[in-house]
Amino acid sequence: MLYPLFFEPDYKERVWGGTMLQDKLNKSIPFKNTGESWEVACHDNGNSTIRNGSLQGKTLKEVVGTSSKELLGYEIDDNDKFPLLIKFIDAKDKLSVQVHPEDEYAKLNENGELGKSEAWYILDAEPGAKLIAGLKDNVTKDDFVKALEDGHLEQVLNEVEVEAGDVINIPAGFVHAIEDGILLAEIQQNSDTTYRVYDWNRVGLDGNMRELHVDKSLDVIDFEGKHSKDIVPGLSIKDGDNDIIYYVANKYFSIEKLGLKGTKKEDTHNKFIIYMCTSGCGEVIHNNTRYSFNLGDSFMIPASLGEFILEGDASLIKTYIPDIQKDIINELESAGYTKEDIMSRVRISQ
Structure with missing residues (x-):
């Protein structure tokens, strides 16, 4: 029988990384340029390890292989790969300007890999810190190519100033970059497909220029401006003393923030x-057993567990694969929000 699973992350050294995962989240980082902590990962390029209970020492991939239905739920096919990849990211320096493909393009061009839609929750940001979120209004493909060739890509990129607590949605096709001085949580499809279109003329940790993927980027960038470039406002509801804020819901994942005050x-x-x-900090309680969690911990509740209790004083980012109507829209309408409220303040895509 499964139980609440806690993980040892898989850390990634990045040229733009720093020490905020240690300084802000109490992580034991292995590199002075630790850019990513793959918190819940089941991918060929990174695998998190279970740190508690009878499965301690096993990778998430191993547990998916032996207990897929119990872990993931019966709506996920046995042949499906683990659907999500959950990270903390420390951007001491700017990341590359990049874009991700949709599923169909990735399947054809990246050996069957998934596409990559993601979203970010800002944990910490230096004053004035910014993200690149999409293109400026009315930028065409020709405008983009000319700016890239002239070495002035910044002129066509949309920048957004951010602070702790902000959320931004990054669908496939949306040009983006994390700029310096930002610590964030990233929820994404389980894919490591990234097309770098511009990298600030920077060399990597090996001293060489990092690979760019300009042609593929131009294939997949959304030049029609289909996606919102704004910070996601979200909608909140009360559950006793607890606050729940709904931010993002699509066929791949949802993002909610739980302000836990006592018991839920x-x-x-x-x-x-x-x-x-x-x-x-707080505890998960299931079958009269208590599992403690602290700042920086990531944990998974297997689908088969049913009812459980969260107890403590903590902020938690919650993600799962939603039934958008039942889990998001109905809940918000029951709290008194109109469809107009919901569609304008929560990033919902079917």
Whole structure:
């Protein structure tokens, strides 16, 4: 029988990384340029390891292989790969300007890999810190190519100033970059496909210029401006003393923030749930057993567990694969929000 699973992350050294994962999240980082902590990962390029209970020392991939239905739920096919990749990212320096493909393009051009839609929750940001979020209004493909060739790509990129607590949605096709001085949580499809279109003329840790993927980037960039470039406002509801803010919901994942103040009863409804603790501490209670969590911990509630309790004083990012109507729209309408409220303040895509 499964139980709440806690993970040892897989750390990634990056030329733009730093020490904020240690300084802000109490992580034991292995590199002075630690850019990423793959918190819940089941990918050929990174695998997190279970740190608690009878499965301690096993990788998430091993548990998926032996207990797929129990872990993930019966709506996920046995042949499907683990659907999500959950990270913390420390951008001491700017990341490359990049874009990700949709599933169909990735399947054809990246050996069957998934596409990559993602979203970011800002944990910490230096004053004035910015993200690149999409293109400026009315930028055409020709405008983009000319700016790239002239070495002035910044002129066509849309910048957004951010602070702790902000959320931004990054669908496939959306040009983006994390700039310096930002620590964030990233929820994404389980894919490592990234097309770098511009890298600030920077060399990598090996001293060589990093590879760019300009042609593929131009194939997949959304030049029609289909996606919002704004910070996601979100909508909040109360559950006793607890606050829940709904931010993003699509066919790949949802993002909610739980402000836990005391006790909250939860139910998996046969869906796995992942939580990231971004402040405070608490406990998961299941079958009269208590599992402690602290700042920086990420943990997974297997789909088969059913009812469980969260207890403590903490902020938690919650993600799962939603039934958008039932899990998001109905909940918000029951709290008194109109469809117009929901569609304007939560990034929902079917």
